Amino acid sequence: MKYFDHAASTPPHQDVVQTIAEVMERHYGNPSSLHRAGEDSAKLLRRAREVCAQALSVQPGEIVFTSGATESNNLAVKGAAFQYIKRGKHIVTTTVEHPSVYEACRHLELLGFEVTYVPVQADGRAAADQVLQSVRKDTVLVSVMHVNNETGSIQPVEDIGRRLKAEHPRVLFHVDGVQGFGKVPLALSESGIDLYSLSAHKIRGPKGTGLLYVHSGVKLFPQLSGGGQEGGMRSGTENVPSLVGMAKAFRLAKDASEANVRNWRLLQSWIVDEISGIPGLVLNSSAEAAVSAPHIIHFSYPGMKPEVLLHCLEDEGMAVSTKSACSSKISEPSRILLAMGKDRETASSGIRISLGDEHTMDDAKELIHALKAAVQRLNGLKGGMK
Template identity: 50%
Template structure:
């Protein structure tokens, strides 16, 4: 079995599984309880917060726990819009955001906010001049992802942060970093990020846990009301085992980030070469060094629906994705690929391959062989598709 869908979810580290199990068995007290078991649980929560903050070079008070990326994105965007509506009514995002960001902005439009969806170029990148042009006196929020979850394009987050600070000190900058943390260097304070979202299960942590980085001094309204946990911003009894597991996963991922990058960069080069050798396929994104995340490769098989190739590879016990796991069942052209200027034939045929330190060059070579066989079996079903190299 060859699992190549790490951008959808990842197998937890063994150390994470052990840590979660130990806390569930030994430290099941409620962190809000005053007795010793509660105090121990609260100490574990505080320790988890400190470990994550250290990994991101920020302060523990800036880490707010959530159930994952979708909740973090929703909280960041909706809370900012409500909190600063008296300043302005204009929000900016991109046409290629994850559904948890894109659909949140669509809802805010229905509530009367004015939203600008920045276009991207054929590689999936936002242009700084387009953002600069879109900014206005009533802009209160800019939300742009660090790494695109579908094609792996890295956005110029550092340059965007600098531009926003030059234009206005009051514009809130949110970054969906779900596909970035542990893969590419990302320290919110250095990059002038105000809000940053993370999900543990994308970096070998437990599902159902995540966090929102909230820059110290930025006040947001509560997400949920109740017992006053998370500084009164997100009430509810903390999931201590998952928080401990998430902290361990993030620490391990950040510690091995350099090794991860070097290894997956080699895998990416090998995989891209294998895809280029198959005339029917088209690589997505940029060929320039450093513009694509090393752990994601995306390509299209124009004229062939992506799920057909997904299932053809599954017959060889190889598991890839057609797009974001949150929308992979949608039988329609990819919104991200359409925003990049692709026609329907290409936008409905995208395949995402994602991997980690666990995969080898031999795995990638095997995938390339099986991909070539699958394409050869399927290409006769396509009519009128030119058979030429990219």
């Protein structure tokens, strides 16, 4: 099976697997315990935090470990909203955020907060001017993702962050960086970003592990109460083996970033050109470096259920996805594509291809060969049904 669904989850790096296994076997002490076994685990935890901080060029004390991006995003959005509720009850985000941000905002609306959902352009990107114009005196948080998990569109978060801090220094800025780290450069310290979410299993690390960068001086209302771990922001015994594995995955991803991006851009450009020449398919993403992340290609097959094409490709040994993994089992048009102005037929037939560091041009050629054969066969079925 050729696996082209890295935006959903990545195969763990063998070095990461070995590291996790070793830590699980040798260092099982609770890092909060005072005996030697506990202190050994605490040392590993401190080192993991340092490695993650180095990968992001931030301070170790600004790293909060979580169970993954969903928790990180909820902690950022709800934690900021409740912590600074006396400043106001208004939040600014976009119409194309990941469900863990979008639904968190919807939840806050039920609790009396007001949310402005900034629309996006046809390329899936929000205009920085429109985001900034949505900020009010009672705005406490702006949340804009770096790279869209469905289409790969890159949001102008650096421009938004710098201008937000210059014009509204008290408003916090959160960025969901899950699909951007290791793929699209971003300097946290220079972009006015206060909160930044990441997930390990998107970069060949373990599932159920992530982090939230919290800029020094920013406080969050905890979503979990308990023993006060993670500086009181996230109680619960830390998953030391997975966190150590995550740290290794972040270091490996950063070290390989430049080479991976060069390869992905080459493959992405070729795949996009090939798809644009297949009758019946409609591209929803581009290969422009300023517009789209290098590892995601998204297209639609109007008039055909996406799962039909997905399973045809699977029969040919190719694994791709429909929508994002969090929404792929929901038989509704893509909220993201609708927000981009696509019609319901196009928004209901999206397919995502996402690349990994193991892919070669030969793999891309096999994928396109299978795609052309599948579409030709399905076009024949569509014609026969008319």
